[in-house]
Amino acid sequence: MTNEQREDDRLRHLPVSVRQNFQINVLGEQVNMDSMRQYGLVRLAAAKAALFTLLVVAAVAMTAWQVLAQLPTPPETPSLEDKGVGPIKEVKLGAIDPQLAAKGEKVFATHCSVCHRLDSRYVGPPLRNVTKLRSPEWIMNMILNTNGMIMNDPVARDLVGKYGSIMTVSGIPPDDARAVLEYLRQVSEQQPKK
Numbered sequence: 001m002t003n004e005q006r007e008d009d010r011l012r013h014l015p016v017s018v019r020q021n022f023q024i025n026v027l028g029e030q031v032n033m034d035s036m037r038q039y040g041l042v043r044l045a046a047a048k049a050a051l052f053t054l055l056v057v058a059a060v061a062m063t064a065w066q067v068l069a070q071l072p073t074p075p076e077t078p079s080l081e082d083k084g085v086g087p088i089k090e091v092k093l094g095a096i097d098p099q100l101a102a103k104g105e106k107v108f109a110t111h112c113s114v115c116h117r118l119d120s121r122y123v124g125p126p127l128r129n130v131t132k133l134r135s136p137e138w139i140m141n142m143i144l145n146t147n148g149m150i151m152n153d154p155v156a157r158d159l160v161g162k163y164g165s166i167m168t169v170s171g172i173p174p175d176d177a178r179a180v181l182e183y184l185r186q187v188s189e190q191q192p193k194k
């Protein structure tokens with residue numbers, strides 16, 4: 001006779017009131033509440049159940065976050081006539097300069113990628129196609145005169161409402177802003193990485 005069978009046998013002879021003390025726990029095991037209490041195991045079981053619940057909640061939250069991150073951002077209306085507000089009045093564009101774009105990619109990684117992805121919404125809008133939506137002057141003014149843009153440019157102000165967050169960059173030299181613009185022109189001609 002195994003220990004378990006012996007245990008079952010003994011249970012059968014117990015009065016109902018005592019037998020009710022044996023409960024099925026969350027994991028489907030039969031546990032004796034009296035001895036559980038005695039060894040402080042009730043609290044341990046409660047802690048296990050709480051941890052389990054926490055893990056389930058965390059898993060659900062992470063899945064929800066991932067689903068939300070995949071949601072397509074509503075299409076923006078291009079405003080290529082708008083040059084924005086700030087120090088940049090006119091940018092002359094030639095063919096894309098790969099060296100300048102490479103420098104811009106570094107600036108982007110340091111100063112922009114904290115808030116921007118190319119292909120999905122993050123803290124701020126996705127930027128792969130921003131050169132098709134905004135003029136080069138507007139983009140550079142957004143980098144060099146962010147606060148002025150948010151306060152005085154209607155398109156930038158609308159974006160603040162949409163994204164519920166305010167872009168902050170500081171101390172980007174105009175040359176670096178120009179380099180980022182080149183990088184953004186370059187990525188707009190490339191396919192999103194899958």
Ligand code: HEC
Nearest residue numbers: 111112115123124125139159160163165166167168169180
């Ligand atoms: C602290 C977070 C943050 C950082 C850092 C940041 N941005 Fe932004 N950006 C935003 C947010 C948020 C918006 C939407 C407008 C707003 O709410 O201010 C935005 C908007 C923009 C837009 C307009 C997008 C559109 O759809 O018209 C451009 C362009 C842009 N950012 C470029 C940059 C570049 C380039 C850098 C790096 C030099 C940068 N941002 C750094 C948060 C950030």
